Amino acid sequence: MKRVADSLGEARDLDVMIQTVLEMCEKLPEEQRSGVMDLIDSLRAHRLECQDAMVSAVERIDSFDPVARFTAAYAPELAKSVETTGSDGESGT
């Protein structure tokens, strides 16, 4: 999960940065933009690399099936809790 969150976070941070720099760049005089555009190009290249890592992290978590694992791990505790709540006739937070 952390791997997925990290890769999504990195991609998002780059997206935000590219957008911010683009907006700042548009306010510059035409002749001053080339250096900033070079930076944007390199950020976009990095963003593409992130995409691969992100996709593979998401695919990996898919095959890991966290929901099924979570449910299996906590099923006995949940069942016990439901039993207790039922016999007490109470519901709690």
Place this chain on the structure above:
Amino acid sequence: MAKAKPVPFVDPEASLFVHAAVAIGTRLDEMIAYEHVLDDVQEVFELHQMRIAAKRLRYTMDLFQTAYTEFSRYGRDFAATITQVKLLQEHLGEIHDADVLVPKLLAQISKQLSKSHLKDRHGDSLVGVHIIDLDACQGLLTLCAQARDNRDLSFENLRKDWARLQEQRVFEDLRKLLRSAITDETVAAALHEGDPSQSGEVQGVSTKLQAEASTSITDGNGGSANEPESDARRTKSSRSSGKQAAAEPGE
């Protein structure tokens, strides 16, 4: 990135509000511990740590928000506090964005300048005003200056909002809210049992729960979430047969 401070105890026998109070209290302490960085605009690393701490506090509060909304009378106040934490997070995020962007802009300027290190056909350095793209450097420098100005503004807004929250005692009120939800829940449970004669006992249980949570929900006057366990808690923890654990919510 600093690791999250461990939440002092997780006891399966305690109520959700006790857990919420302990977890949120710990995260609140963690964020407030960085208050000193608001005196220095140049504390890049520490401001980043404060941002992470604010993020952890907000997400921990988000996690328990439904409990306060659905099962206590503090839902609105709790949500309002989350909004305030979110505001701090935004200022800290803007500061961080500038701290990440400026080094990239400077590295790009450095690249531009390195293009000027040319040699003529005799092996001598080429010198001339047209070798360096001064306009491109100027554009990058302009963005650096804008990022710095935006950062300064965000830092100032952060300081103002922090001071306002302190003045309005928002953090203290949050601690009170956390404690009150535990008390209310205990009283409600006793009333549900339909035995008003138990009121003395209820008060006792309530006080005990509050004491447990309060060990973690420090009052901001030197208490610590890492204080040694009280005898009462040790007894309670041992009853949980080693289930005590340090919970560390994710980033």
